Amino acid sequence: MFSALFHFRSRWLSVVWTLTFVLSCQLVFTSCNPAKLKTEAASVSQIVLSTLQDPKTFNPTFNQEFPNIFLFAFDGLVRENGVTGAIEPALAESWQFSVDKKRIVFTLRDRLQWSDGEPLTADDVVFTFRDVIFNKKVPTDFKDGLKIGVKGAFPQVNKLDERRVEFILPERFAPFLPTIAMPDGISILPQHILGESLKSLDSQGNPLFVSTWATDTDPAKIIVNGAYKIESYIAGQRLIFRRNPYYWRKDDQGNQLPYIERIIWEFVENTDTQLLKFRSTDLDVMGDARPLRPEYFSLLKREEKRGNFKVYNGGPWSGTTYITFNLNKARNDKNQPIVDPIKSRWFNNLAFRQAVAYAINRERILTNIFRGIGVVQNSPISVQSPYYQKEGLKVYNYVPNKSKELLLKAGFKYDSRGQLLDNEGNRVRFTLLTNAGNKVREGMGAQIQEDLGKIGIKVDFNAINFGVLVDKTSTTRDWDCHLIGFTGGIEPHSGANLWTSRGGSHTFNLAPQPGQPPITGWEASEWEQEIDRLFTAGTQEVDENKRKAIYGKFQQIVQEQLPVIHLVNDQALMAVRDRVQGLKYSGLPSWGLWNIPELKIVED
Numbered sequence: 001m002f003s004a005l006f007h008f009r010s011r012w013l014s015v016v017w018t019l020t021f022v023l024s025c026q027l028v029f030t031s032c033n034p035a036k037l038k039t040e041a042a043s044v045s046q047i048v049l050s051t052l053q054d055p056k057t058f059n060p061t062f063n064q065e066f067p068n069i070f071l072f073a074f075d076g077l078v079r080e081n082g083v084t085g086a087i088e089p090a091l092a093e094s095w096q097f098s099v100d101k102k103r104i105v106f107t108l109r110d111r112l113q114w115s116d117g118e119p120l121t122a123d124d125v126v127f128t129f130r131d132v133i134f135n136k137k138v139p140t141d142f143k144d145g146l147k148i149g150v151k152g153a154f155p156q157v158n159k160l161d162e163r164r165v166e167f168i169l170p171e172r173f174a175p176f177l178p179t180i181a182m183p184d185g186i187s188i189l190p191q192h193i194l195g196e197s198l199k200s201l202d203s204q205g206n207p208l209f210v211s212t213w214a215t216d217t218d219p220a221k222i223i224v225n226g227a228y229k230i231e232s233y234i235a236g237q238r239l240i241f242r243r244n245p246y247y248w249r250k251d252d253q254g255n256q257l258p259y260i261e262r263i264i265w266e267f268v269e270n271t272d273t274q275l276l277k278f279r280s281t282d283l284d285v286m287g288d289a290r291p292l293r294p295e296y297f298s299l300l301k302r303e304e305k306r307g308n309f310k311v312y313n314g315g316p317w318s319g320t321t322y323i324t325f326n327l328n329k330a331r332n333d334k335n336q337p338i339v340d341p342i343k344s345r346w347f348n349n350l351a352f353r354q355a356v357a358y359a360i361n362r363e364r365i366l367t368n369i370f371r372g373i374g375v376v377q378n379s380p381i382s383v384q385s386p387y388y389q390k391e392g393l394k395v396y397n398y399v400p401n402k403s404k405e406l407l408l409k410a411g412f413k414y415d416s417r418g419q420l421l422d423n424e425g426n427r428v429r430f431t432l433l434t435n436a437g438n439k440v441r442e443g444m445g446a447q448i449q450e451d452l453g454k455i456g457i458k459v460d461f462n463a464i465n466f467g468v469l470v471d472k473t474s475t476t477r478d479w480d481c482h483l484i485g486f487t488g489g490i491e492p493h494s495g496a497n498l499w500t501s502r503g504g505s506h507t508f509n510l511a512p513q514p515g516q517p518p519i520t521g522w523e524a525s526e527w528e529q530e531i532d533r534l535f536t537a538g539t540q541e542v543d544e545n546k547r548k549a550i551y552g553k554f555q556q557i558v559q560e561q562l563p564v565i566h567l568v569n570d571q572a573l574m575a576v577r578d579r580v581q582g583l584k585y586s587g588l589p590s591w592g593l594w595n596i597p598e599l600k601i602v603e604d
Contacts, residue, residue: 108120
């Protein structure tokens with residue numbers, strides 16, 4: 001899923017913090033009662049976190065952003081361990097596969113409850129998968145990961161009793177558990193709250209569920225099963241989570257988790273401002289959603305002892321960062337081309353995309369923007385994954401003369417001022433978008449603009465609100481080129497909604513999507529169809545060596561066809577106050593606080 005900050009976190013305050021809290025209350029808690037909050041801060045453990053923008057939905061079914069509220073508020077049947085990558089029990093205490101691997105029976109933990117105290121049972125699991133995720137009228141990206149085989153069939157989901165659910169697969173599906181595992185997998189939903197919204201339709205014939213739990217919903221009506229529930233939300237300022245008293249997890253001594261009572265999640269639209277707030281102790285963590293900017297790392301590393309915090313280095317981060325062109329040749333519901341036909345001819349020309357790749361000085365990005373703390377990325381698969389192919393992939397080092405050679409052979413030409421023109425005399429010019437507030441991306445975009453200018457391409461670089469960017473790339477399709485990140489991990493199939501041609505995040509050639517205005521003339525290229533076949537084959541194969549070969553071929557196609565041009569990946573860097581203890585940090589998970597229910601606030 002897309003990472004805004006890309007790639008999605010929050011922390012707590014204490015008695016030591018009380019004076020700072022009183023002085024800054026109007027900034028941090030606008031429209032609050034200072035006396036009341038001072039009392040609460042002194043009496044409960046809390047952690048203050050930040051993110052760049054407000055949430056776009058309170059319904060996990062429609063999540064397309066990272067970080068998100070569901071990291072705090074929802075659990076699935078299983079979860080991925082953020083250090084080892086192993087799949088661990090969550091709401092399900094156990095599961096069992098049949099000999100042919102086509103049937104999985106999950107057994108839920110005994111006496112699970114929702115945050116309103118109602119029982120969480122097998123009915124909720126069946127509702128989540130069969131009635132919501134697999135519902136043709138519910139437009140969710142989570143469908144893409146569970147379409148099995150060439151026909152894209154979904155599993156059958158059956159209730160066996162109050163605690164047991166069986167999934168019957170149409171064929172073997174190797175990534176089933178990683179696909180449903182949280183934090184990026186499928187949140188179990190409350191049937192007793194949302195069931196009626198699926199049965200009722202709006203004026204356009206869509207289930208009311210599609211518009212249920214929008215961000216204007218009363219937080220008290222958001223019923224969750226995770227460690228925290230939403231206590232309050234003020235747009236543009238903050239969201240406060242409160243400990244869920246019915247959460248299922250306990251520690252080894254039988255104490256109920258989470259330990260921390262309250263999370264304050266501030267919306268701070270600029271990473272420089274986040275840094276100021278962290279250094280002034282207004283934030284407890286920085287870099288949990290997306291790694292620290294390299295210049296922040298060197299600064300904060302010098303201040304660790306004096307500032308009573310630690311900067312963690314978890315190794316290479318699991319996400320990827322890239323630019324991509326809009327390759328869509330379809331027409332919208334007004335019968336207008338989605339992409340300007342002139343630009344579409346450029347973008348769909350492989351030589352043009354390759355020329356752009358050779359013209360971007362990624363080593364300079366690594367040196368100047370990342371301060372050497374990162375790695376040049378040449379694959380759509382995270383470097384920590386055993387499926388990552390280190391050798392044999394086509395790479396695009398900085399060779400601007402190669403760029404010009406490719407363009408001239410493809411029929412482009414230069415005028416007397418060195419401006420690039422196509423074979424019809426049109427100036428080659430397009431708009432590059434990224435999300436505002438992410439200074440690393442803004443810096444990368446500015447350098448790409450400069451680099452492409454050296455081969456005669458005029459780039460109009462524009463950093464815009466992340467929500468607007470997501471709407472353009474996922475709904476209206478109104479864009480030329482964008483720079484963004486994508487959350488990664490060990491299992492390649494976790495990127496199915498980006499890489500399969502019908503996927504909801506297949507932004508570079510977005511197919512017709514449920515619930516959106518119709519488009520006509522959409523088509524998938526031969527290489528996109530080959531990636532579809534490879535992803536299907538990868539799910540059917542259980543031999544790990546053969547799976548590696550399959551996903552190796554996938555990586556080769558991406559690097560040869562360049563639907564996206566990978567750039568530079570971060571090092572996983574996060575700064576955390578000393579009083580936040582119990583952290584288990586690595587570069588594997590997208591979220592540095594993946595074990596937040598286990599964290600404690602310990603005062604000096």
